[in-house]
Amino acid sequence: MIRNYIIIYFLGAMARFFLMNSSLISAVKNRVEVSTPLNSWLRVKEGVFLHGQGIPVYNGGVYHGTPLELAISELLIRSWSNYLHIIFIALDLITTTFLVLAASTYTIKLLTVQKQERKLYSTDADAILLKEADLRRGVFLVAAAFLFSPYSIVSCAALTTTTFTNLLLAATIYAMLKGYAFWFGASLALVTYQSFYPICLLVPGILEMGHSKKSVVKIFTSFLVTVYLLFFVSSEISGGWQFLTATYGFILSAPDLTPNIGLFWYFFTEMFEHFRLFFLATFQINAFVYVLPLATKLRKDPMLLSLALLALTAVFRSYPSLGDVGFYMSLLPVWKHLYLYLKQTFLVGCMLVSTSVLGPIMYNLWIFNGSANANFYFAVTLAFNTAQIFLVTDLLFAHVKRQYHLFNGSKLEVDGQPATLALE
Template sequence: MASTSKVPVSPHTNLNFSPTQLILTAARIWLSSLNLADTFKHSLELSSPLTSFSQVQEGIYLFNHDIDPYSGGSFRHSPLLLSLFATILPNSKRLASILWALNDLIAAYAMVQIFRARQNIGRSPRDTLVAALYILNPYILLPSLALSTSSIENTLILLSIMFACRKKTSASIFVLAFLGHLSLSSIVMVLPVLLLLIGNPLSSLASPKAIQSNLKRLAPLFGEFGLYFGFLTLASTLICGNWAWVSQTWGATLTLPDLTPTTGLWWYFFTEMFDHFRPFFLMVFNARHSVHLIIYVVPICLKFQYDPLYASFLLLGVLSLFKSYTTLSDPGLFLSMIAVFPEIHSYLRYPIVTALLHLHASLLMPLFDHLWLNQGTGNANFFYASTLVFACANGAALVDCLWAGLRIAIGPPAIDGYAIEQE
């Protein structure tokens, strides 16, 4: 599995920002001041029933009036998030917009630190590019402007990976446990992050080796994750006073009680399903969702045991493709992280085709959404067809990155059968 060798990674304490980075930061904060949440809050592509900020506000109102927010079957956010917004974090849309902007800046900072750890450097001219590809990525920016909590989940994923690169074990595992409470599907990231903790973030794609690791080191890490996860579960139960939140939050990812259209592949199937067939196909889809996500974890971690950071990256792509409730920010994180791995760029086979597929889908989804729900000249088939194109685009990006990660070990990329000479 992952390497146990200690690789010196430069300390990432340099907080000197370039003028371009300051302009980027100011631009993102300025966008938050426009208060665009009301404009985007009903967009099906930007938020889902599990990530909508409007539902957060509804849950806060019920919670503050001593009404169980999980009794009505509409609030599906984690009790941890509910308690934070009800006590510490601002819940007005204007202040929340600033909070989301800061959240994006933290995520961009974490991605830059991951890039630095990957290259084993303290600072790089590419830092601004890496940060810009996250902050200005439309798949990241628009859900953030809509105040989708998926943006917070992205930040937690990046922070957990960043702490793992720095070998800050407890911080990485605690953030990962917190993320698992917000989004149960993110549990698939546990194994690659733990392997990164006992390995190193440096690129080994060009020299893959079968690494014999002391797997006993994973046991205490899994134990620590279980301890944190259990503590957060107990805290969530104490906040709610009962266990009703489990079925309304974690259970929602498996039982699909809300059929609000999303960019995912589940909602349309169950919308068209006859009620008496629903239990059977729900069992089939649950097996597909749970097992299909988990089934990729061990093979990818085994194949890229010499590069656990790249394994984490690929599993983010799997997660963005097969989650039951997805938004644009899920594949947005995966696509932005391609900048962290410059060594694979020349090995991507069809980047233009993948980019065109994403462009095609990103234009079709809002168009068919408008035709269906606003103009009334379309139907659900229109929007679902665009989400199928979107799924193909995400799958093409994932397969291309997987192929590039494997191809880089064989040698220089080839054009028309001839290898490219590389200095």
């Protein structure tokens, strides 16, 4: 098994390295599906240049990353520019390691819960019980899914700052599953500072470690202290607090209507200005309004709750990118045991593949050829996001159905014979 991991790590690194050094990279790194005003490396370099010239970075509306990201990027560009490709590939490999560790920890938890609840299960639930070998394969597939996902590869190859965010997210999820309260709070503060929306992961973290009041206190303490330190350091780096408007204010108000794979740009291009604030609040609340109902239903499975929240924020954030989508999709093999209950796999798969291909085509027809318009491109992005919603809801329904069958039994038959759980 270790040999298999080494092979896929090597192949995943090589895929990224070859794309970074191929003629395709010039076309990939500027794609609106990959780079946004928040994660574009071109904007990072512009911010570093302005900072080096002593020009206020946040006054021009070009750079919208955090001051700490600016400081780290400046160090990388000025001192490690010849090794940027290797650094970004290494970050993706570290992210993969955290995902594998998190998936492994989660599978152990699933087996433990199954062992504890086995006496409560129906007598005919044997066919759908979890098997250690299947779960181990699921962990391996998590690594393969992230390393070979086209979404993750292009995001890394384009040197987007989503690579940093995904690393912090993976570390946060791992800390949550291991019960490391201080680590979880600190890493969640870092990833929230970086991209704002992951703050919703505070809820699954509390559910995971909420059995101990001490752990909850540790989470809030480390989170708040880390946020305070990050903001203090940021104010020192940027020379004031204007970065808040240029970063989080930019995320919330979404003034840049450059097309992307999200939903904001089209609606607010067409929106009357006097309706803008109302619909802006409506759109932004979509990323958080589902936290409470989902947490109520999935309170016993914070990891699945985390996946659902990551997927929803990838759809409803103001400036999403393919890197956000590739991250949460790489976790799906952890729930390999739910595939038997999925009903929309073919539909979702066809929608994701077709929209991933049609998106760049429609964009080029609209922007460069002038033979299409914004409606063509938005129709593709709308279908892409609809496919993600179908994927998440299908997975959640599959979880509910399996839980029902475990405790109430089921009569799964194929040609009159009892069905078995086929996970090969």
